[in-house]
Amino acid sequence: MKWKDLLAVATAGALVxxxxxxxxxxxxxxxxxxxLSKSSAKAAFPSTYKRYPSDNVVITGATIFDGxxxxxxxxVIFMSAGEIVSVGGPDTAIPTDSTIIDGTGKYVTPGxxxxxxxxxxxxxxxxxxHSDGNEATSPVTPEVWAEHSVWPQDPGFSRALAxxxxxxxxxxxxxxxxxxxxxxxLKNVPARTVQAMKFPGAPYGMKMACGENPKRVYGNRNRKxxxxxxxxxxxxxxxxxxxxxxxxxKGAKPPKRDxxxxxxxxxxDGDILVHNHCYRADELNxxxxxxxxxxxxxxxxHHAVESYxxxxxLAKEDICSAIWADWWGFKMEAYDAIPENAxxxxxxxxxxxxxxxxxxxxxxxxxxxxxxxxxxxxxxxxISDAQAIQWITYNPAKAMGISDQTGSLKPGxxxxxxLWNGNPLSVYARPEKVWIDGAMLYDANDSGRRPVSxxxxxxxxxxxxx
Amino acid sequence: MKHLATILVSxxxxxxxxxxxxxxxxxxxxVVVGDGSAPMDNATVVIRNGRVVAAGSNxxxxxxxxxxxxxxxxxxPGIFAGFSRIGLVEVGAVRSTNDTRAADSVFxxxxxxxxxxxxxAAPVAVNxxxxxxxxxVSPGTGNSMFGGYGAIVDLGQDSDPITKARAFQFVEFGExxxxxxxxxxxxxxxxxxxxxxxxxxxxxxxxxxxxxxxxASDAKALLPVINGSTRLMVHVNSANDILKVLDLRKDFPxxxxxxxxxxxxxxxxxxxxxxxxxxxxxxLTDLPEGFEELAATQSNIxxxxxxxxxxxxxxxxxxxxxxxxxxxxxxxxxxxxxxxPRAAGLSWDEAFAAISSKPAEIMGMGxxxxxxxxxxxxxxxxxxxxxxxxxTQVETVFIDGVEQSLSNxxxxxxxxxxxxxxxALPKAYDR
Numbered sequence: 065m066k067w068k069d070l071l072a073v074a075t076a077g078a079l080v081x082x083x084x085x086x087x088x089x090x091x092x093x094x095x096x097x098x099x100l101s102k103s104s105a106k107a108a109f110p111s112t113y114k115r116y117p118s119d120n121v122v123i124t125g126a127t128i129f130d131g132x133x134x135x136x137x138x139x140v141i142f143m144s145a146g147e148i149v150s151v152g153g154p155d156t157a158i159p160t161d162s163t164i165i166d167g168t169g170k171y172v173t174p175g176x177x178x179x180x181x182x183x184x185x186x187x188x189x190x191x192x193x194h195s196d197g198n199e200a201t202s203p204v205t206p207e208v209w210a211e212h213s214v215w216p217q218d219p220g221f222s223r224a225l226a227x228x229x230x231x232x233x234x235x236x237x238x239x240x241x242x243x244x245x246x247x248x249x250l251k252n253v254p255a256r257t258v259q260a261m262k263f264p265g266a267p268y269g270m271k272m273a274c275g276e277n278p279k280r281v282y283g284n285r286n287r288k289x290x291x292x293x294x295x296x297x298x299x300x301x302x303x304x305x306x307x308x309x310x311x312x313x314k315g316a317k318p319p320k321r322d323x324x325x326x327x328x329x330x331x332x333d334g335d336i337l338v339h340n341h342c343y344r345a346d347e348l349n350x351x352x353x354x355x356x357x358x359x360x361x362x363x364x365x366h367h368a369v370e371s372y373x374x375x376x377x378l379a380k381e382d383i384c385s386a387i388w389a390d391w392w393g394f395k396m397e398a399y400d401a402i403p404e405n406a407x408x409x410x411x412x413x414x415x416x417x418x419x420x421x422x423x424x425x426x427x428x429x430x431x432x433x434x435x436x437x438x439x440x441x442x443x444x445x446x447i448s449d450a451q452a453i454q455w456i457t458y459n460p461a462k463a464m465g466i467s468d469q470t471g472s473l474k475p476g477x478x479x480x481x482x483l484w485n486g487n488p489l490s491v492y493a494r495p496e497k498v499w500i501d502g503a504m505l506y507d508a509n510d511s512g513r514r515p516v517s518x519x520x521x522x523x524x525x526x527x528x529x530x
Numbered sequence: 531m532k533h534l535a536t537i538l539v540s541x542x543x544x545x546x547x548x549x550x551x552x553x554x555x556x557x558x559x560x561v562v563v564g565d566g567s568a569p570m571d572n573a574t575v576v577i578r579n580g581r582v583v584a585a586g587s588n589x590x591x592x593x594x595x596x597x598x599x600x601x602x603x604x605x606x607p608g609i610f611a612g613f614s615r616i617g618l619v620e621v622g623a624v625r626s627t628n629d630t631r632a633a634d635s636v637f638x639x640x641x642x643x644x645x646x647x648x649x650x651a652a653p654v655a656v657n658x659x660x661x662x663x664x665x666x667v668s669p670g671t672g673n674s675m676f677g678g679y680g681a682i683v684d685l686g687q688d689s690d691p692i693t694k695a696r697a698f699q700f701v702e703f704g705e706x707x708x709x710x711x712x713x714x715x716x717x718x719x720x721x722x723x724x725x726x727x728x729x730x731x732x733x734x735x736x737x738x739x740x741x742x743x744x745x746a747s748d749a750k751a752l753l754p755v756i757n758g759s760t761r762l763m764v765h766v767n768s769a770n771d772i773l774k775v776l777d778l779r780k781d782f783p784x785x786x787x788x789x790x791x792x793x794x795x796x797x798x799x800x801x802x803x804x805x806x807x808x809x810x811x812x813x814l815t816d817l818p819e820g821f822e823e824l825a826a827t828q829s830n831i832x833x834x835x836x837x838x839x840x841x842x843x844x845x846x847x848x849x850x851x852x853x854x855x856x857x858x859x860x861x862x863x864x865x866x867x868x869x870x871p872r873a874a875g876l877s878w879d880e881a882f883a884a885i886s887s888k889p890a891e892i893m894g895m896g897x898x899x900x901x902x903x904x905x906x907x908x909x910x911x912x913x914x915x916x917x918x919x920x921x922t923q924v925e926t927v928f929i930d931g932v933e934q935s936l937s938n939x940x941x942x943x944x945x946x947x948x949x950x951x952x953x954a955l956p957k958a959y960d961r
Contacts, residue, residue: 188817188818188819189818190819191821223816227828373950373957374950375950376950393619393652394623394849396624400943408944408950423817424814424817427814431859441921443948490921491920493866494869508870508871524769524824524825525794525825528825528827529829529867
């Protein structure tokens with residue numbers, strides 16, 4: 065198990081060759097699409113995801129956490145044609161010609177969503193040839209797209225599905241750079257191509273980073289940034305350049321297409337959501353002021369172990385904190401992390417998202433949420449079970465710009481659903497069945513409904529329960 | 531940091547001396563002995579002179595005992611972390627506070643963690659407050675496949691953390707051993723054998739020892755490994771690498787092997803069981819992080835157990851300096867596996883033993899540590915509920931019969947920022 069933050073630094077040298085080739089291919093491919101910069105970037109590498117066949121399914125008698133903070137006891141949920149049709153109590157109408165699943169003693173949640181993953185761009189096996197998460201050749205690389213690094217055969221996707229009930233996830237570039245590049249949102253569906261995993265209609269994210277990582281990676285090479293003030297200056301100057309490019313693009317003679325500027329202008333136009341890796345409270349506040357200086361919004365601070373120190377400010381600014389339950393101490397800026405971070409944010413009315421940044425903990429986001437909930441309750445903060453489930457369903461969906469389609473069990477939304485064999489906030493519960501757009505893609509009781517990536521085919525342990 | 535030191539020192543001065551001899555009776559709780567037996571309802575645990583006197587349903591409470599009512603609570607032995615770097619690291623990426631490995635040292639097997647373990651490190655206090663009372667502390671490896679001597683420690687608030695120094699020697703085989711030995715598994719196996727042979731040469735005439743391979747101090751350190759008086763803890767993962775490690779005893783029959791990691795142990799579980807080699811296994815590793823663990827599965831421990839392997843949980847290279855508090859969650863997950871078709875987990879009783887008595891037994895300390903059987907050190911934790919469940923909190927921790935402070939940096943920060951906005955004075959005045 066590794067922290068990608070640290071990995072970024074340790075193996076930065078090894079990344080260069082592999083990524084350079086990918087970037088070259090990207091430019092060629094996207095340049096051929098169109099000459100109109102904004103629309104061409106939007107049209108490039110379109111999603112080819114299509115939902116898999118589904119039956120009409122009704123689950124009865126289950127405890128339902130709807131993802132938006134409500135709990136329904138003895139609940140009924142009906143999915144058809146890939147969508148949620150109805151959700152309610154025991155008197156909810158049960159349609160005929162449906163597969164009926166007795167959910168007595170079981171729990172239903174929306175599909176779990178991880179807002180911070182490196183599956184595919186730091187896949188397992190984590191050999192240097194697979195290290196594709198940080199284009200650590202320059203501190204400013206908004207031009208790179210994480211989706212061009214994602215290896216769909218990463219066995220981690222299947223573990224996240226089967227053990228964690230993960231149905232959607234955002235794959236981000238690493239945090240070596242101030243501007244790490246575009247993030248991509250995927251449906252957790254096994255596929256031959258990344259395009260076939262891309263969440264249809266999801267907005268792009270852009271990864272930014274502050275703090276130790278960029279200054280360590282580049283400072284060690286005697287390059288800017290070597291300090292936090294260097295980081296801020298380079299970041300601000302880049303925004304100034306982006307503002308200038310944006311102004312010119314709207315003029316009579318638009319400038320030549322520039323992939324980096326297209327992403328930055330996308331942020332300034334509000335089309336691309338900023339996901340900012342940042343740990344310390346004082347730095348979070350610096351980033352907020354910078355975003356105001358340039359007129360963009362930070363959607364979520366990622367890792368944000370000190371959010372609790374400025375929970376009131378984050379609530380006022382309406383910025384989510386995407387955080388671990390209890391990681392701490394692995395580096396200086398993580399020294400003041402506390403397990404009550406999520407609960408203190410919730411108490412202040414700020415948005416909480418529990419994330420993984422880890423190929424193992426993505427398999428247990430429900431347990432991470434549960435620990436954060438328990439630590440909050442232990443200090444006297446009242447939070448319901450259903451609210452804790454919201455930290456790993458609706459809240460990440462909202463921060464990824466996909467909450468109209470998924471993240472909660474509302475009629476008309478994608479039937480991304482997990483049936484748990486017990487309360488998902490218990491250590492003893494596991495997913496029993498997982499549906500993505502109504503298609504059952506995991507069933508604990510059917511070894512045929514367990515994906516096996518190409519990498520694992522013909523290897524020891526192929527198709528094992530894992 | 532000054533504040534922290536002051537707090538720790540003052541709580542030490544207040545508590546250590548008078549409390550050690552205390553007689554304590556914890557009554558009415560659900561008592562888990564930790565030896566794999568089922569929990570007992572409404573049972574009593576008596577601690578006297580730092581040791582467990584009795585734990586059971588028909589235990590007489592001594593007249594002079596301080597009584598603690600644990601009705602509705604669970605009472606267990608403290609958690610014994612089967613593998614850790616606790617006390618060796620304050621902040622992982624701050625090298626001056628990280629004593630796990632010494633890549634620039636001229637020594638290897640002679641390195642000894644007992645001089646590096648810092649009982650006042652913040653991770654010790656944080657994990658103590660979570661119910662972890664004992665741990666195996668291992669060095670990592672620097673420029674040799676041997677890392678040096680590891681220790682058994684307690685997580686108590688006093689200044690002496692060492693329960694047993696030189697409890698084992700640590701060595702890397704597998705992919706890390708390959709790298710440390712110069713670039714192949716063949717190199718690792720010849721280096722291992724050659725170094726042990728050199729150690730024998732050293733023992734015949736120490737004053738004449740002159741080796742291209744190693745310092746005299748390292749040779750001396752390997753002697754108790756060769757004769758089996760000190761355990762050799764071997765980090766190894768793949769099925770094939772495990773078999774080759776078991777074969778080392780053909781050349782060195784007295785080696786007292788303990789495997790750690792062992793992600794593919796289930797594939798050769800019968801061989802491990804037949805060799806009577808115990809395993810401190812990673813609990814939830816299920817991805818091919820490297821090619822040496824293609825067959826990793828969360829069912830590894832359950833399957834090894836079924837094959838008769840003596841197995842406990844050890845979280846090598848898995849946040850092992852800061853998050854020993856994951857031990858309970860990991861054990862709970864192994865219980866969860868029992869409800870998944872084709873998976874192999876542990877029963878609740880076995881799972882708790884895997885983080886209490888099993889690691890103690892595997893390290894040869896089972897008669898002193900790891901359970902609430904009479905005579906064991908008084909490491910006892912009172913929990914609000916099932917200790918493996920995520921919602922459960924720790925109420926009270928005893929180490930060597932001494933009630934411990936549960937205060938730590940995280941708790942202090944939490945209280946300071948309970949209300950984040952400053953009051954009449956800046957936050958720096960809230961304490």
